[in-house]
Amino acid sequence: MRRTVLASKPLYGSALARVHAEGFEPRSLAALPALRRALQKAPDGPVLELGSGAGGVLAALRADGLAIQGLEPSPAFRRLARARHGALPLRPGTVDTAPEGPWAGILALGEVLNYRSPEGTFEPWARKLRRLAQCLMPEGVLLFDLMVQGPAALPGEGWREEAKWCVAFRFSEQRRHGRREIVTFLREAGAWRREAEVHHVDMPTVAELEKALQGAGLVYQLRPAWGRYALPPRRLAVEAWRRA
Numbered sequence: 001m002r003r004t005v006l007a008s009k010p011l012y013g014s015a016l017a018r019v020h021a022e023g024f025e026p027r028s029l030a031a032l033p034a035l036r037r038a039l040q041k042a043p044d045g046p047v048l049e050l051g052s053g054a055g056g057v058l059a060a061l062r063a064d065g066l067a068i069q070g071l072e073p074s075p076a077f078r079r080l081a082r083a084r085h086g087a088l089p090l091r092p093g094t095v096d097t098a099p100e101g102p103w104a105g106i107l108a109l110g111e112v113l114n115y116r117s118p119e120g121t122f123e124p125w126a127r128k129l130r131r132l133a134q135c136l137m138p139e140g141v142l143l144f145d146l147m148v149q150g151p152a153a154l155p156g157e158g159w160r161e162e163a164k165w166c167v168a169f170r171f172s173e174q175r176r177h178g179r180r181e182i183v184t185f186l187r188e189a190g191a192w193r194r195e196a197e198v199h200h201v202d203m204p205t206v207a208e209l210e211k212a213l214q215g216a217g218l219v220y221q222l223r224p225a226w227g228r229y230a231l232p233p234r235r236l237a238v239e240a241w242r243r244a
């Protein structure tokens with residue numbers, strides 16, 4: 001079933017998209033060896049990436065010869081992906097509008113599945129994972145990372161500065177709901193441009209996540225790393241297979 005695309009302003013304006021591409025996409029690229037190992041065990045067929053961002057993973061897997069399609073809601077990210085990688089099979093779209101497939105693999109890296117809509121709505125984990133599982137071919141694989149609830153508090157604030165940009169964030173959480181305020185400064189044409197966004201995420205407990213994966217009929221492994229690449233605290237890498 002197709003759902004309505006959100007009418008509100010998408011997340012990731014042009015400044016944050018650029019900062020993400022330069023400063024944070026390398027984390028997802030570090031997962032590529034583990035992603036490739038999993039995809040090699042999947043059936044032959046097309047692969048879908050949700051929330052492709054600046055397109056690095058999409059471009060790398062496409063260069064491997066995979067028939068991969070990306071969906072990305074942020075126009076700024078789609079423009080940046082094309083500027084960095086040329087013509088890419090990347091379309092506007094969200095997790096809620098994922099085409100039904102069937103897909104040999106579905107990827108969602110960089111906590112894509114955690115995001116609430118800008119209005120704060122969120123498809124419950126059990127329903128979301130069941131729907132995505134139904135978009136897989138038998139023995140197809142769903143690969144994603146996500147933030148989970150946990151006893152250790154995540155950093156409440158932080159910042160990072162590079163020559164041409166600076167990004168600062170403030171994070172607060174109340175049980176399943178995380179709220180991240182992000183302010184980005186980007187040096188452009190000799191001046192600094194400021195952009196601010198608020199992101200809302202939904203974080204399941206590990207028990208809720210496992211229940212949702214089981215309810216979706218998926219056989220899964222949860223790990224704190226993609227192969228040798230360790231994820232930050234309270235993040236899990238999920239490799240989940242649809243049964244034959």
Ligand SMILES: C[S@@+](CC[C@H](N)C(=O)[O-])C[C@H]1O[C@@H](n2cnc3c(N)ncnc32)[C@H](O)[C@@H]1O
Binds near residue numbers: 051053094
């Ligand atoms: C942290 S970035 C990760 C981008 C890229 N996957 C990577 O690993 O570099 C989160 C991505 O999720 C996308 N996103 C947020 N909400 C989404 C939704 N409902 N459906 C699809 N993508 C979404 C954002 O636009 C952004 O590209």
